[in-house]
Amino acid sequence: MSASSAFIDEKGGSASEPEYGHDPASGGIFSSDYKRHDDLKEMLDSNKDSLKLEAMKRIVAMIARGKNASDLFPAVVKNVACKNIEVKKLVYVYLVRYAEEQQDLALLSISTFQRGLKDPNQLIRASALRVLSSIRVTIIVPIMMLAIKEAASDMSPYVRKTAAHAIPKLHSLDPDQKDQLIEVIEKLLADKTTLVAGSVVMAFEEVCPDRIDLIHKNYRKLCNLLIDVEEWGQVVIINMLTRYARTQFLNPNINESLLEENSEKAFYASDDEEEEDKKDEVAPLAKRKPYVMDPDHRLLLRNTKPLLQSRNAAVVMAVAQLYFHLAPKAEVGIIAKALVRLMRSHSEVQYVVLQNVATMSIKRRGMFEPYLKSFYIRSTDPTQIKILKLEVLTNLANETNISTILREFQTYIKSMDKDFVAASIQAIGRCATNIGEVRDTCLNGLVQLLSNRDELVVAESVVVIKKLLQMQPEQHSDIIKHMAKLIDNIQVPMARASILWLIGEYCEHVPKIAPDVLRNMAKTFTNEEDIVKLQIINLAAKLYLTNSKQTKLLTQYVLNLAKYDQNYDIRDRARFIRQLIVPTDKSGALSKYAKKLFLALKPAPVLESTFKDRDHFQLGSLSHLLNAKAGGYQELPDWPESAPDPSVRNVEIPDWSKCTSRKDRKEKKAEKPFYSDSDGESGPTESADSESDSGSGSESASASDESGSGSESGEETESEEEEEDEEEEKKKKRKKHLDKTKAKKPVEESTESEQSSGSEERKRGRKAVKNQKSASESESESESSESGDESEDESEEESESDTDIRKKKTPVSKQPPKQSKKESKKETQEMSLLDLDDFEPAPASAPVTPVNFMSSSLVSDLEGLSLTDTILAPTTITPSGSIKMYELLHRITGEGLAVEYCFSRQPFSPDPNMVAVQIQFTNNTNSETKNLHIEEPRLQCGMRIREFAEIDVLSAGESVTVVMGIDFCDSTQAANFQLCTHTRKFFASIQPPVGELMTPVFLTENDFKKEQGKLMGMNEISEKLTLGEKCVNEHVIVERVTATANLSRVPCGSDKECRFAGKTVSSGCLVLVTVSTKEGGRAQLTVNCEKMLIGTMLVKDIMQALSQ
């Protein structure tokens, strides 16, 4: 080693920093090291950052070369607070490397990190925590613990990720902290960002892999997030979920094991979809006790499947092992293609993949059969790869392909790589034992090899032939004779031993040759290897028993030679055999049975793959590769006999209500139509039913008009949630309804597609247009069923406070955003109690809500993952009352009846082409007003109106709110009508602002662009504008735009752009708005809309809103 380090020194000196000339630290002048370090110390103490940096660079170069730089610790640690970020980083590197050795001095730096933990810059907070937790100094364990706890609730997900990373560090430093750390893990597991997920599962695996109970509540979330987690996290999560699933679900192959082998094989040939179908057909026939896959089990399989296309081999392998261990047999086949693809990768990857393929191919041979040729061996493959490929080829051999494989093997035998040739011969032997038809062919081939010039080849052949002959020795006495002749030429001990054993074992078949062989061997006995000597003794003994006349003396001679052998084994054996076979007066009872002992019929050896039964290790693991348990390996549990309670994965906290409901719904959908005969309907299904029933019941109890908006509000509430995926969740739901309507479709498939499409959409922000259409269709088609489901979510959410109120007060629930504290919820609840008879709470507060949701969901968009609860609180962003009330009838003209209206921005459920107008009547007189209704609408051509139900009585001082629908035909023409009371008629007119003629559409960024691309030219209106003073940031812009027009925000990768999408209520034309901000408060507004008039007007309105 010293030689090599000297070499490094030489090179390193010239290499590391050429611009600084000679690098003193690595100059190879050991004697002056101390002096040189003085030089570095000086540089570190100087005021110039550049000198410090230079010094640190040299020190790091020393560390990299493995040289000791620990004596510089005091000088370096002083610079921990250096302003220059690169110096600081290098100091960190140094500190982490040497802190363990210099614990006391390291403590000097702690306060800097503690300060860093409070820094407003998330990068600094994170790196402070990173270094603090990497310093392995036991004294600071409490500080670390505190820091981790604090960082775990940091608002930046990056810091939280760092906290997750810090957990295993602290755990390895002080295992006593385990309990506290588990608490932190539990907390971080609930984190909804993809950034944290991988890291915290990693921490979980290191600290408490057995606490499977912590996963229950997060299981579905992890499954859904999986595709967006970074690749390394995916590997860890998938491996963990494999273990989890093994404890929680039933073996999907439980019934198939009862099936015959043949029928199973039939599945493999077909491709995925067919397989699935077939399986579904066959399954009910075959099972006695019907197996129903837990929907969560299905969820896992479905969400991991697309990851087979990952570029990361580790991810592909992780998914492959998950499918191997968890999927029904019929579905495992899909992994073969991906694994074969990995074989194109680096040879190390090939090596690991082949190991796993070898194990898999024993259990599921059919899976890889179509790819047989991919395992053909090239002369340029490394030996270890060759041998593994051979293993796989052998495993794949069957009656149909054996001739091709044997032809391949023949070319391999000629290879120059002798280890490989030996392995090939063994492989031929294995094929011969496994497939009876080719046994003779193989044997003949091997016998031909006996005349090979290479001794190794011959020897290996002999060994294999010996094993083959044992199966049917009678027919092959000529081969035995042939081999007996070979003994003179073959020098390889193992082969010689094999031949001798063969002759001894079957000496009856070669009665003439055997004694002669023994005679020859006796001559050379002393020069033989030990194993050969043992076999000579064996041969002698056997011949003595069968043919003592000819061999008695020879045997005596051999035994005498053996008696004085150097090896004690041989001496022992000789003594033992002599006692057994040579009758003396003292010989015991055993000698009678000597013949039986020696010439008993021996069972033929079974040539087995070394990979047999390796699959009790989790595939893809280190332990599997080594075929030995590695430290920290978590045993893959066996399937449970009966499924543990699946309801543990239900999440009942409000934030996740929709998660539960989704699951319930899925169960409803996935199981009922399909397995309706099964009695395995689980609890959650029923509860879901009842829940949704009560939900829709409540809807019908309220006025029919309201149900739509009520349900919608439930939906809106969801959209507020921090997670972006809420939107997509909704789409999913809608789609599900759509599916429900056409329930005849095979459910498995449809759910699969939507599930995966949903998760894709979530972050990548994309969606096939088709999907989108179906989503919007379903919105209208299945409005009623939707409302049922929405309300179910909402009811869950509300059940916390007061379930009774919910019935009338559905719209209220939209008000408190999830994140806001309970109090706010209570507040609204109280309000609703007061207005129990009314439809809506006082309009002053109620109509605000849609904007609230809008903006808060926008906030989440804006803030992306770094969102925290505090920021989310909608009040900070939206001034209340931003929904404008318009006057329909003034108190004075209306003779005491005041009528106001606003555009509630809820879909008008009875007719989706209508704009919902919320009208509030207030009776300011002292007497009752009766029979409030609408008459004689005078409308422009094509416009329609749907009146509210007549209000029978409006008592004095009371007010009431109703909703009516108007189809404005996408124009801003006023709708005129007469408002009648029991005494009078008032002329009234409602003119909508252009922004109210649209309804939000949820588009992904991609779709947005696509749609925008279609609406170019005349349909695009673009204006430059100067933003108003208050439009300082995105929040304000978003808020202003959404206040002006009923649009939804489209996620956007750039922070300079805000995009919005909607469609006109009546004709469903898309309205796309883009606001891109530029420097100096300038901005560009672009509106794309097929209806140019609407576009122009919208541009005007938004311009006005933004430039205020």
Next chain:
Amino acid sequence: MIHSLFLINTAGDLFLEKHWKSVISRSVCDYFFEAREKAVEPDNVPPVIPTPHHYLITIYREKIFFVSVIQTEVPPLFVIEFLHRVAETFQDYFGECSETTIKDNVVIVYELLEEMLDNGFPLATESNILKELIRPPTILRSMVNTITGSSNVGETLPTGQLSSIPWRRAGVKYTNNEAYFDVVEEIDAILDKSGTTVFAEIQGVIDACVKLSGMPDLTLSFMNPRLLDDVSFHPCVRYKRWESERVISFIPPDGNFQLMSYHISAQNLVAIPIYVKQNISFFETGSSGRLDITVGPKQTMGKTVECLVVTIHMPKVVLSANLNATQGTYNYDPVTKILLWDIGKLNPQKLPNLKGSLSLQSGAPKPEENPSLNIDLKIQQLAISGLKVNRLDMYGEKYKPFKGVKYVTKAGKFQVRT
């Protein structure tokens, strides 16, 4: 997970070490050296070596062994894949991943390793993120840095780290917006003695060099996507779009990256562009042999075959070769026993031929087997599978990018058995 990393060159010198947890003595590498000695060829070093207390997982790349030390159970592919990612990052940063460049940039290497792993678990491996954290060295920058004392280290958290598209950095600006795609296909084939195809398949990759400002959203579509049997994508590609529409839709990373790799299904007959007529024989007496190889075009779709090289690993007993090439040059290295015949462009009118005698070690028995031929070739402007890019559309940005697609066919593992 990954405890430590040692870089070792082919001479067995350990020239860099990095520890992410407690320091592990470099003596642990002795187990590696042992295995290295046993393996003879560097390729044959087992990727996983168990030692009493640790496990060594090794990759061999660019004449460097990346030896990582593992203490507990971890998926071996996880480590292997990561080590390759490290090597790729070095390549990306320094142009090549070699001992010299690593030694020259040891501080940046160290900073990179520090960012890529935290406590042995990967932290930032996306090249775009790393480049924002630690800027790659350029001559200009190192000069500026020396003068101004500014650093190579970014001060803010890279935007990619938090965004939903971690592979792309924000605020990219180019004066010339361009996007180039190289469709590179490799033919993997085994031909037997008589020239019949034992096994052939096509593996392709699409390499992209995208230099586009802002946040472009690209869609690449093919004329004949059905050809593609198995695909794997860069994380930026929307898999769902591919599933449903067979188009590749993505927001590209900035710079060079591999967009996808694919496999042409084995059912499709693979066009083999050349044929090889060969006759290699060793005589029983006289310790000599004859060699006669002719290469000719077969299915080249009217394109010229270029960069044609035939490599033969001769048996150990072959001492020298006395040959005559009608085209190109040949070279026999008696140490590595590799005969290399560099033909260059294949001329269909006048087929290149290599002919002559081989002299063997006297007294040694004649080799059992004839060596197999490895062929290397290149065909420009042709994707042998017939795959064609239909169009590339860009959304999300206003400017008009310059677009280009290039097709190349190469020989992958193309072997002729003799």
